[in-house]
Amino acid sequence: MKFLPHLLAIVFTGVSPLYAAGSHDPDWPCVQRRVDTLSAAVMWPYQPESQAAKEKPAAATAELAQLLALRRISLEEAEEALDEAANGTPALDRDDYNAIFADVFERLNQRRSLLMTGITRYARNQARLADEIDTMRNQIATMTAAESPDFDQIDQIEADLDWRERVFHDRALSLTYACETPVLLEKRLYAIAQMLAARIND
Template sequence: MTVRVLATAVLALALASTAARAADPRYPDWPCTQAKVPEISLAAVWAGPALGDAETKWKDDAKVSALVSKLAARKTPLDEAEKSVKEFLSGSAADKSANAKLLFAGLFDTLNAQRSQVMLGLERVSRKQRDAADKIREETLQLQALQGATPRDEAKVEALSNELIWKTRIFEDRHKVVRFVCEVPTSIDQRLFALGRVIQQEME
């Protein structure tokens, strides 16, 4: 593949991602086709009793905090996480209700924070991609000028060609990673909803 074809492909990707971002002017740096929802609302994932002081006190309970860390980790399979929830909420009705609220409050806080970090990272990469596309456009024009110059400086043409190929590869690799990471906020939503449902079922 020639440098010109590579650069053209990169610009097509850059333009496509710009068009996607322009779909929602509130979030100009958001690179995903999925709509950006900045934060999970409590009402969307919890139909149980009011959490009350559990929203702040869950961190004071070492056992709850440790379990929240385990359940919130994406490396923990969901079925294993659900089983851990059921084991933790196997005490008396009074203990079960208090522990359930603490556990869900911790999950809600922790997974919302995870989500925010992922989304900030995506927007950071999006800005880098926009800058990279601008640089590739600029260097493509420089290369075209060098190729048309008389006399032609082959060493400069080769050096800039190699640099463009390298920058194009980095751009394309980032583009693939972004498409993969764009799925993460949705998977976090699904985990929180699923675990919240199990917690509420155990309270009944």
Template sequence: MTKLLLTALAMAAVLAGPARAQPRSDPDWPCVQRKVASLSPGQFWTGPDIAAAGAWGDDNDAAVVAQKIASRRTELTEVDPLLDAYVATLPSADKGQRLTRVYAGVFEVLNGERNKVMNGITRYAQGQRRMAERIREEADTISQTKDGPSAADAREVSKEQSDIETKFAWDRRIFQERSQSLTYVCEVPQLLEQRLGEIARKIQARL
């Protein structure tokens, strides 16, 4: 087996490795992190019943606060002052219900963002798998040309082979760059979960 083909197979193994390490996992999930397909509000919330609090989108003030603190542009250090300012405007009798609506809004925003990232990772992995297969085919074609009976007597590499080698080198570079980017992308769902959990704790501390 030639060096080119070994390289192609090794690159494919890098992509497939995390999936093989997780029994019965989604073959389109390339991350080392365990895949959690969906979240539920109760995973992060021990406060009042969310359904009984009413639709958060119908409460304009709660919706504004929820969207503001859910945004990753808002630092977690800014969340406490924003919540304190909101709580200061609430009658004591309404505080639990209104804060629950804020949490419901934060959950919906962050969970929706997380779902988009999860779907994007799946599409990313599918694209990488297709590219890995193409790289294997290109490496095999190059190897067959070089190892064939007529290759030893050839003084020049044919234009067709040169084009294949150029495409192979380009595809390999793209594959490697995307694999490196995937390391960061795979962390995003977990970072969103951590943000959601931290905000939930901050809201519950003010109930």
């Protein structure tokens, strides 16, 4: 499928530390390479200290992980929530931090995957709309070049074309914003991993 140039308006500076190698997807409209699944090992080098930790109930950490995964919670607020939990009773240990990271990673990675699927579907619809716009432009050019142009019909097609172009432009702006969202989720996940790891190292 083809895409008009301003579909690629997003500017991505630098390479996210969360990206692994991925193949080029012709239907992916964003500048950054599409990687469907992130690698937890890139961000989190720690493992549970014991096998029993894998059987530890998640209730003690699930609520905190859910809070950290919310985008409406700023990183400063996340830091404060972690400080409060770390200073609570009982104190958090390495296995707790492992559990918190695993939970946050699963939540944000799943959210990111769903978002990327939606971006691809959205971009395909944009590509179809771009094809329709090209077809209508060619139709207008052909009709205008005829010996006896039907100007009333040409005016109707031009009005429809103008509406479609406005829709295309508005959707392209939304797509540009959508392309930034997976990157924001990755940055949040990486920042939270750093917060958790810093407490293990303390």
